[in-house]
Amino acid sequence: MYGNDFSAEDAPGGGLLGEVEAAEVALREAAERGRRVGAPGPDQDLAAYFAEVIEADQKIEPRDWMPEAYRKTLIRQIAQHAHSEIIGMQPEGNWISRAPSLKRKAILLAKVQDEAGHGLYLYAAAETLGISRDELVELLLNGRQKYSSIFNYPTLTWADVGAIGWLVDGAAIVNQVPLCRCSYGPYARAMIRVCKEESFHQRQGFEILHTLTHGTGAQKAMAQDALDRWWYPSLAMFGPPDTDSTHSAQSMAWKIKRFSNDELRQRFVDMCVQQAEILGLTIPDPGLRWNESRQSYDFTQPDYDELMRVIKGDGPCNRQRAEHRRRAHDEGTWVREAAVAYAAKRAEKKEKVAA
Numbered sequence: 001m002y003g004n005d006f007s008a009e010d011a012p013g014g015g016l017l018g019e020v021e022a023a024e025v026a027l028r029e030a031a032e033r034g035r036r037v038g039a040p041g042p043d044q045d046l047a048a049y050f051a052e053v054i055e056a057d058q059k060i061e062p063r064d065w066m067p068e069a070y071r072k073t074l075i076r077q078i079a080q081h082a083h084s085e086i087i088g089m090q091p092e093g094n095w096i097s098r099a100p101s102l103k104r105k106a107i108l109l110a111k112v113q114d115e116a117g118h119g120l121y122l123y124a125a126a127e128t129l130g131i132s133r134d135e136l137v138e139l140l141l142n143g144r145q146k147y148s149s150i151f152n153y154p155t156l157t158w159a160d161v162g163a164i165g166w167l168v169d170g171a172a173i174v175n176q177v178p179l180c181r182c183s184y185g186p187y188a189r190a191m192i193r194v195c196k197e198e199s200f201h202q203r204q205g206f207e208i209l210h211t212l213t214h215g216t217g218a219q220k221a222m223a224q225d226a227l228d229r230w231w232y233p234s235l236a237m238f239g240p241p242d243t244d245s246t247h248s249a250q251s252m253a254w255k256i257k258r259f260s261n262d263e264l265r266q267r268f269v270d271m272c273v274q275q276a277e278i279l280g281l282t283i284p285d286p287g288l289r290w291n292e293s294r295q296s297y298d299f300t301q302p303d304y305d306e307l308m309r310v311i312k313g314d315g316p317c318n319r320q321r322a323e324h325r326r327r328a329h330d331e332g333t334w335v336r337e338a339a340v341a342y343a344a345k346r347a348e349k350k351e352k353v354a355a
Contacts, residue, residue, distance in 0.1 A: 016177045020195045023180035027189060030059065054255055059185035062128040070254055073247065074184055075129050076145070077256065082122035083140045083147035085115045087321050091155045092164060100158060107204060108161065114197045121194060125186040141326055149307055150237050152315030159212055159219075159226035165205015167227075167234040167272070173198050174268045175238060178258035187256075206275065213280045220280070227276070228284045236302040238265040244304070269299050 046065040053060060060066055089112050096112065099105040123133045139145040150168050155161060177195050182188040212223040239245055239261040251257040259267075269288075276283050287300040310318065 016173055017196075017199055019177050020180055020192060020199075023177075023188070024192045026181070027059075027192070054183055057183075057255070059188065060183055061185045069250075070256075071129050073251060073254070073256065074187065075126055075131055077247075077251070078122055078126040078129075078187055079131075079136050079139065079145050080147060082119045082126060082136065083145060084151065085119035085122065087147045087151045087325060088168075089115045090321055090324055091151060091153070091317075092161055094155055095158065095161050098158070099161075104208075111165075111201050111204060114201065118194050118197070121190040122187075125190045128186045137329065141322075141329060143313070143322070146311060148237060149310040149315065150233050152310050152317045152321060153230070153233055154317055156229075157222050157226060159209065159222040160230065162205045162208030162212065162223065163226035163230040165201050165203075166209055166275070167205070167230050168237070169198050169201040169205060170272065171234050171237045171268050173202055174264050174271065178264075179256075181255075181258055183255035206279070209279055209281070223279070224281055227281050231284050232302040235265055235268070235299075236304070236307040238262075238268070240304055240307065241301070266296055269297050273297055 047067065050060070050064070050066060050070075053064070060070075092108060092115075093112050096105055096108050099108050123136060126136060127133060136145070140147070150171075155164070173195060176191055176198065179191045180188055180195060182191065209223045209226075212219040214220075239248075242248060242260045242262045245261055248257060248260055252260065273283065273288070285300045287298065289298050290296075291298045309315070313319075
């Protein structure tokens with residue numbers, strides 16, 4: 001039994017992957033059809049035109065006029081997403097050489113490579129908003145931009161790699177699938193491929209835990225320990241509660257986001273309860289119970305004070321993650337310089353041929 005981000009009843013055309021497929025179809029149809037809202041007239045207020053495009057559920061493209069606050073919100077969100085993909089390579093990269101078999105090593109290596117690719121897609125999407133990748137990296141390295149708090153927790157055992165795949169990538173899928181319908185075109189299009197690949201990562205993590213829970217007693221205990229440690233940090237990935245969220249309301253009004261933090265968190269819990277039963281693991285929440293009237297599970301909220309401490313730099317691995325990224329950036333200087341020099345030589349050669 002492999003983990004799915006959709007239920008058996010509505011696979012393969014339903015659930016979260018079904019939403020991704022539907023969003024991809026909608027993007028293609030919109031591209032073929034063209035924008036239903038025509039170009040702004042010479043005397044039309046640009047802000048009013050922007051609002052009309054958003055209201056019509058059309059995409060804002062890089063050359064379109066947009067409010068500065070919209071642009072800055074997208075840069076902040078896309079940059080944090082890109083940084084998280086790059087920093088997120090570290091906890092699992094730590095286990096590539098220690099994975100229990102050659103097959104596991106190859107699969108984990110492929111996953112870490114996927115995360116690097118996701119970071120590149122997202123940096124490219126952010127660049128369409130008028131900020132360079134060098135600027136974004138510098139903002140990360142000097143601490144002025146953040147990445148997901150979840151990557152500041154250590155991977156202590158092989159079961160943690162499974163928990164990251166099942167829980168962390170599962171939470172990412174729940175959070176990111178609605179972004180396939182984001183109002184900003186380049187971000188929405190990048191998320192189609194990201195979400196498809198994250199689905200494989202979630203299944204890989206589930207399969208690791210399924211193997212452990214059907215192994216020895218010690219292996220099942222290791223899987224349960226990983227779930228115990230990663231459950232609440234994974235819930236915190238969706239951000240602060242709606243009452244304390246600074247950006248959610250405006251982002252939803254602009255259709256950057258489609259659901260609130262609390263709605264996404266609830267969806268994640270409802271998804272995981274059924275999967276935990278299949279794994280034979282117990283979610284570490286004594287308050288977890290089915291609410292018949294809501295048709296969802298009641299659950300204990302994560303420690304949001306801890307979330308804020310980790311975001312501000314006081315997590316178990318904040319300093320380690322930041323220092324590793326700075327060192328990798330410095331050691332890669334010669335590669336970037338060589339790539340620039342090679343590109344300049346090719347351009348010079350083309351100019352000579354054209355002349």
